[in-house]
Amino acid sequence: MASGLHESCGVFGIFGDEHAAEKTYLGLYALQHRGQESAGISVSDGHVLSIYKGMGLVRSVFNSPDILKGLKGFSAIGHNRYSTEGESKIINAQPILIQFRGGQIAGVHNGNLVNALELRKHMENTGSIFQTTSDSEIVLHLIARSSEQEMVEMVYDALKRLDGAFSFLFLTPDKLIAARDTYGFRPLCLGRSGDATVVASETCAFDIIGAEYLRSVEPGEMVIITRDGVESRMLPQRGRRAMCIFEYIYFSRPDSIIFNDKVDKIRRRLGKTLAREAPAEADIVIAIPDSANTAALGYAQASNMRFEIGLIRNHYVGRTFIDPEQGMRDIDVKVKFNPVTGVLRDKRVVVVDDSIVRGTTLRQLVKIIRGAGAKEVHVRISSPPVVSPCYYGIDISRSGELIASSKSVQEILKFIGADSLAYLSVEGMLSTVSDSDSFCTACFTGEYPTPVPHNYDKMQLGLGKTNGCV
Amino acid sequence: MASGLHESCGVFGIFGDEHAAEKTYLGLYALQHRGQESAGISVSDGHVLSIYKGMGLVRSVFNSPDILKGLKGFSAIGHNRYSTEGESKIINAQPILIQFRGGQIAGVHNGNLVNALELRKHMENTGSIFQTTSDSEIVLHLIARSSEQEMVEMVYDALKRLDGAFSFLFLTPDKLIAARDTYGFRPLCLGRSGDATVVASETCAFDIIGAEYLRSVEPGEMVIITRDGVESRMLPQRGRRAMCIFEYIYFSRPDSIIFNDKVDKIRRRLGKTLAREAPAEADIVIAIPDSANTAALGYAQASNMRFEIGLIRNHYVGRTFIDPEQGMRDIDVKVKFNPVTGVLRDKRVVVVDDSIVRGTTLRQLVKIIRGAGAKEVHVRISSPPVVSPCYYGIDISRSGELIASSKSVQEILKFIGADSLAYLSVEGMLSTVSDSDSFCTACFTGEYPTPVPHNYDKMQLGLGKTNGCV
């Protein structure tokens, strides 16, 4: 349970369907796990773009049938956003819809540009203004500044100036353009639903509308979808492929295909490999639900131990208003997880989790599991220690927060209070994917596939403090 | 996934804790699965009762720290309600707080009285007025009409007139009274948290506040909690013990103890017994998540097959606003569940569910599982066919909606489109509990442990149509 690690966004687009807004809405429902702070849809009727966005879950933003009915058109893009800054701002909700010399264009984005600050400072110095801290605004500025005349060329011209992680969708009155950076950091899938073409961060968004998966949008590929069909062109190569392996470890849903492989399959292999690398003398295997379930199943299978449900997760939780001075410690973990005593009592338990960020939640869970009578608690992590920050769209805010960046495995074991602790090795992790050279392992190894932005700090972008619904 | 079967309520009470309201709030969080329509807390400061209630989840009703701070006192009762009538009415939210000759009293209730209509008609005929359709209002009327002079005697006098299912909590300025009908239909547990005494529908509400489980409130027991301690007295016996076995099958959380036994343990036995009674030639066992997980684990263990996660449940879903004419059929099931293709493809799959009500959801799920490539789909139900309505607090509205009341197992199999279908037998089910004579099996057998109310129809209670926030 990678609490503390957050994906930035989910994107969905569809072209050529008279219910474009409704299907985008359903697609966003399926991608809700990728972002819960804001949701939005922009739609084209062939002439004009419409937009609706708001703070909160898809179900909260699109909370009346009239909203969807008002979004008429045959093409649409949608976005779920997770706030990487801990700030709640409608101004950063996507899509961003602009008017420029080329007419209207709306954009949505998943990822994080490493040359955002540099591009932005350059544009500020030459007269641009910025109203958000979103990378989408940067690329829309680049599009508007392009010396090209055709929309597709303008977008291409803008995209080739970007470095870092991006899966972009752009909507214009008559086109849907999807693009993925040449490293291939974030997933983006292409599908078909009747006569319509669809794109989404994960294929679970295709399943919900009965669309068929065709293939990944390739790293560096720009897909242009119009009434005339689907065209493809490639962005100039920037570096090696560097797909985010954390998508397999934690972010994507197990029922999705991303990077042309099934998440469930890879995640299960992570668990199996972990079992081989770090076996445990124990009676049962449990997962920290729900994210570690699949890896735990793999661990159990490879180690020939029984998989059990030892923790029940409460899905109704929200913010609790308990004054910490009232002596109800660890209450946020207790509200979320409760042990199944009958499963745990007198058992030697392997607890599989997908990753450790700060370790505080895991420490509380180990205590809870022991409190339910477990004789031994062996923690197994289905990924290597996270030691370095991510610049490509995952919110691991500061190195200082990463327990593994300052503590040894032995020290972490002591901190969480388990009987044993083992991580999957980097090699073991890479052995689970088919083309192991094509993945980014920077957060585990500190080896970044792009130039690392110096003085990386979003706050330098300088839009200041904002409150509430701004 | 017993969609269509709904528990009526969860109750929680605490006496002797300066943070009574906060702990009740946490207890209600843990009991949220027992009712999501409204939530409320009443608290006593020793002199006066305060109350706060509203429509929605606990987190929505108690959505600011000021609300809890305003509920000062050392004893409290709380309630989560599920609307059995499909009506959304604040008037029916509990606790109900009244003023009568004995002073103030607040009550919360889980269950359903079979002589409610009779009692109510009698009281109406002798001059009482009813503002709600709640059984709590009936018993509060009985208390007020008692010829006794002491509060405890008045409550006892009222309770002995009730027939049917009830787990009541009453709060007065200086007392907390818990009572359970003599059949013992609905669970009610007694615990201890420091110097405070706690009562709750399930022990998961104890775990969240670190309270210790002592025992069940016994069938027919009335527990009176005051500053002087805890006293107990018994209501006159009405009939045989008839604890609701559906609490083990579906309603209660697997991490709870109810009826003095662990839910997880019994639920796992149901799966194991099902495996022995109805084995299947298959490759993997999956559950309809999350309610059938434990039974599926038991089935897998007993049949020595691999338990797998074949369906992913989306926990973010709310009401969707998709016009059914847009050709997106089965969308509510698809929004909620998505298959894991890699798990299901080319597999012979045992699908374990806890019960079948109308069968429509299961039919869609079988189609989804087949669509993901499963070679065979063998449905196994960890309870017998539900053929009769429940009069004791479970919402199986009409016999006509129960597929098993009009169709044979063979016909149901055809309807859901699986390759095989088997239910657990009544005997098999009863073999999983320690004292099998003490359970109610009416919904499976039509043998009711109480007189059956004739012309049973809540609408006869006649408070008419109400809308919105009434």
Add this chain to the structure above:
Amino acid sequence: MASGLHESCGVFGIFGDEHAAEKTYLGLYALQHRGQESAGISVSDGHVLSIYKGMGLVRSVFNSPDILKGLKGFSAIGHNRYSTEGESKIINAQPILIQFRGGQIAGVHNGNLVNALELRKHMENTGSIFQTTSDSEIVLHLIARSSEQEMVEMVYDALKRLDGAFSFLFLTPDKLIAARDTYGFRPLCLGRSGDATVVASETCAFDIIGAEYLRSVEPGEMVIITRDGVESRMLPQRGRRAMCIFEYIYFSRPDSIIFNDKVDKIRRRLGKTLAREAPAEADIVIAIPDSANTAALGYAQASNMRFEIGLIRNHYVGRTFIDPEQGMRDIDVKVKFNPVTGVLRDKRVVVVDDSIVRGTTLRQLVKIIRGAGAKEVHVRISSPPVVSPCYYGIDISRSGELIASSKSVQEILKFIGADSLAYLSVEGMLSTVSDSDSFCTACFTGEYPTPVPHNYDKMQLGLGKTNGCV
């Protein structure tokens, strides 16, 4: 501006109109000044009563067209409530809809019973329970306890036991019953709209739907409206007529007819009489807007001085969140009123207000008027000093708050800081109405037309502290 004096409620009813709910909604709009805390409508389709109510203004409670569409029927009653207790409780919102032996009945109420506590204690002692502090609940209990068999007789039987102020409307599936106490404290008007019969607290509610005013419901009259027509019968006389003269002074809208006379006419006479009794050597006459406008016009006319608009009232104000420690004193008055300097500068100003309760607002206004340059400020009050509490539905909470109950006119003058102060005399006030013996002047004279309830304190009703949306 009688800040501190609040009317309890406005009522509206209609029988025989297929748009009963819509017209009741409009009627409540026109009666909004009589109560802003909650609003509700109950409607009958001939068989079953429906209800919708909520906290807030009519426009906030009935904030979607679906709500009105859901209230189908040909007869309806509605209610606007002002909280006399400073408590915000949905439980006290009206109509109150009950089920009793006679079937369904809903009731709304304007006024205050002086024997409420006595009746209630008696009913509590003989077994009744109370869920609200509303007089409507008391009378519904009395109806249910009546030994009569016919609905009309039961209502009659209940009403004749009441003492104090009431204008009641009752809705049953096939009847609308309107009743006014024999003193005639609160207004209630009868009208006609096409084939439909309408009743309302004031005739401004008739104007909005184009209904024609017929006459007042007479003191002690009970009007029974059915498909067969309108019948009338009289309650047994309790005492002399005692219509609330404050309805003319302040509460009712000047465009209404109440007590068979035009509010505007009487209110203007109050101003004229005041001018004759207490002339002032001045240049202009201004009102504290808007309630004193009409009296000021009368004063100006009778004294042959110019009426001017010297204070502008801001109608957008709500609760301000200014910390009083920030040195912005009198901010609530300043947010509401601003002087027109050009009107006031170097003028000797007569300021007409309708009454003084605590005097604090008036003191601030005198300061504001002086600050705008007025040379002299002569305050004239179009009613006598308020010295005694009202038991008949006006919220003058405690005698202690009434400045005139402890201070002489000279002392009040000093307190408010004006150059002169004069009140209208009781005789002058009574000279403005046609039948001066028929009015209640208790708040000015302490002579109560009913027995005065001893130990009058609503809090004794004892429903305790309630919070939020209870």
Add this chain to the structure above:
Amino acid sequence: MASGLHESCGVFGIFGDEHAAEKTYLGLYALQHRGQESAGISVSDGHVLSIYKGMGLVRSVFNSPDILKGLKGFSAIGHNRYSTEGESKIINAQPILIQFRGGQIAGVHNGNLVNALELRKHMENTGSIFQTTSDSEIVLHLIARSSEQEMVEMVYDALKRLDGAFSFLFLTPDKLIAARDTYGFRPLCLGRSGDATVVASETCAFDIIGAEYLRSVEPGEMVIITRDGVESRMLPQRGRRAMCIFEYIYFSRPDSIIFNDKVDKIRRRLGKTLAREAPAEADIVIAIPDSANTAALGYAQASNMRFEIGLIRNHYVGRTFIDPEQGMRDIDVKVKFNPVTGVLRDKRVVVVDDSIVRGTTLRQLVKIIRGAGAKEVHVRISSPPVVSPCYYGIDISRSGELIASSKSVQEILKFIGADSLAYLSVEGMLSTVSDSDSFCTACFTGEYPTPVPHNYDKMQLGLGKTNGCV
């Protein structure tokens, strides 16, 4: 009652007060009549700007004390916005806060630029992007594109490129800049509150915080407020002075000073001049409340007739949900206004209104006044016929909607159904102000003081359809 004429905005700024946000909030309260669609405040703590804005009234947007507490700083600007486009968009709410090469700057705006489209198209063609349709965004782009290096020079450079109506406030970390176009279309006042300097659209915003009025910001003046004091410089002259006379006729509050004169004084003169130009043989003078009150007082005084309150305005109204097919015609007017029969019956009535736009409301009011028994109805309008659209910030959407642009006074009289109708002459109107050459009369005469934008249509700005909270 110029229904159909809407002012665009109110602005407020303060520099040098530790309660800058609270005072801005109060100032916006006083300016609420200038815009009700959205409200926002930006504040500086000397280093960083903060912002909060939302849809709705000031009291709805700033609805908790925490919001104001979160806006810490010693200088602030605020804005109330009226949507001139009938679109409800948070994106267009002001202030707009941007980051550019010069750092942070926030801007608010009242008015309308006539070269907005031209400027915008030019900027779009040279690479700018636009996220709103607001003129504030245009000027912020101009500031960012300036070749100057100092903030004040950049703002000056931007402002001198603007043509049309503007009263701008800009906030930077250490400065507050106020500027008014050289025509002087919209008001902007300068004041002092202790050590702080304040600016506001109208002086009623000074009164509420106890600030002292100093003078108007002069047409073409740019006022730079810093810790070092207040400096002033002038923009290059564009044309003759052209202050909006409609501010005196209708928009501004009568208790305000604008353009260095009292609104009440001028508005009263308009009524007096109207009385001399267009006397009426009648008994009483009434106003359409509240906007025509002052002019009606002037008319009554000059014609030696009695001023009466003949229509009561309901201030609680909101959107009604009455289906127009239910035969309740003119319901929106009836909900808002009700006649005082006793005032009007058998009287010859002069009805003073400030202007006529479409004439439909006035027609209904004439009918209502006749329905209340008036013998004769003589309509007098305290401004000339509105025949031309306004390009300077008043929302008279299309010439086609202006009844006077296609109908003669005689035809309008017939349309509204009065006994006589007279408008104030342009000469008469101009005689009421001290420097009659300095005012804009374009909407009455079609003589525009600026180049008229051809193809003027905001929709050309092309941000497309937006819904809800975008």
